[in-house]
Amino acid sequence: MRNVVKRGAALGLGLSAALTGGAAQAGSAAQPGQTIGLPTGAQLPVGIYFVNLSSFGVRDTSPASSESNVNLPTLAISTPWTVLGARLQFFFTQPVVASSPRGGPYQSGIGQQLLAGQLAWDLGNDFGVSYLFGGYLPIDTRFLTQEASLSHRFAASYTGNGFNLTANLLYGTFLNERSPFGVLYPDYLNLDITATKKFGKLEIGPVAFGSTDLPTRVTGYQRQGQIAVGGLVGYNFGPVNLQAYVTRDLIERNYGGYETRGWLRAIVPLYQDKKDVAPNRTLVTREQGG
Numbered sequence: 001m002r003n004v005v006k007r008g009a010a011l012g013l014g015l016s017a018a019l020t021g022g023a024a025q026a027g028s029a030a031q032p033g034q035t036i037g038l039p040t041g042a043q044l045p046v047g048i049y050f051v052n053l054s055s056f057g058v059r060d061t062s063p064a065s066s067e068s069n070v071n072l073p074t075l076a077i078s079t080p081w082t083v084l085g086a087r088l089q090f091f092f093t094q095p096v097v098a099s100s101p102r103g104g105p106y107q108s109g110i111g112q113q114l115l116a117g118q119l120a121w122d123l124g125n126d127f128g129v130s131y132l133f134g135g136y137l138p139i140d141t142r143f144l145t146q147e148a149s150l151s152h153r154f155a156a157s158y159t160g161n162g163f164n165l166t167a168n169l170l171y172g173t174f175l176n177e178r179s180p181f182g183v184l185y186p187d188y189l190n191l192d193i194t195a196t197k198k199f200g201k202l203e204i205g206p207v208a209f210g211s212t213d214l215p216t217r218v219t220g221y222q223r224q225g226q227i228a229v230g231g232l233v234g235y236n237f238g239p240v241n242l243q244a245y246v247t248r249d250l251i252e253r254n255y256g257g258y259e260t261r262g263w264l265r266a267i268v269p270l271y272q273d274k275k276d277v278a279p280n281r282t283l284v285t286r287e288q289g290g
Contacts, residue, residue: 041157044078047272057261064103086119126160203234
């Protein structure tokens with residue numbers, strides 16, 4: 001969530017200011033920290049899943065704090081088909097966001113849709129790797145990020161013995177560096193890290209994420225970045241898996257202040273091929289979203 005913009009386009013810019021802490025800044029396509037808790041390198045059991053991640057954050061901006069709520073409802077489809085030895089999976093996400101920039105009135109709207117496909121390889125011994133390729137569609141609401149971009153995600157997971165040890169690297173590149181309204185969109189890197197352990201239906205462990213803008217051709221541009229850490233607790237209720245985690249910035253660069261954010265994820269299998277679900281693996285260790 002980034003970048004310098006002209007004065008004007010008030011709705012989107014006000015919300016972006018709350019998310020980044022900047023006075024008039026646009027947003028990156030992928031919210032940093034959004035894949036924490038998911039074994040994104042592992043294969044999903046064949047099926048159809050609904051995953052919703054909702055988060056609320058407060059950034060210590062001046063003269064007043066900025067608040068934002070981000071909702072990422074996702075439909076995930078894991079097919080029985082294989083490509084190059086990998087399971088083929090698809091994801092669709094429609095963000096819905098609201099914010100109060102620097103104590104101002106709340107604003108809300110929809111964000112860019114994500115359409116993505118993923119190849120997930122089972123390497124054996126509970127190790128898996130995956131590659132996701134997708135795109136954030138352009139939008140004309142002047143709300144947060146508007147320009148089309150491509151998303152590449154490279155993940156590795158170990159899910160044996162009740163562990164979820166996952167690193168997911170997200171690389172985003174915009175098709176246009178500037179929008180018609182003068183917004184600058186730098187490419188970005190996000191890294192989401194999970195290290196949890198399950199005890200029966202309970203899951204607990206530390207998490208972290210980092211994000212950074214990549215260099216641009218604009219002289220004097222101040223790149224933004226952050227490193228945040230936190231803890232996750234999850235519980236498998238059977239028909240629904242819930243995960244909650246809290247993160248806090250340890251380092252921030254050009255965001256205007258440190259952010260504390262609470263996250264809540266619900267994972268609901270709409271359909272699942274029972275033959276593809278190993279009896280010693282719960283859905284929460286196999287589930288993932290966009």
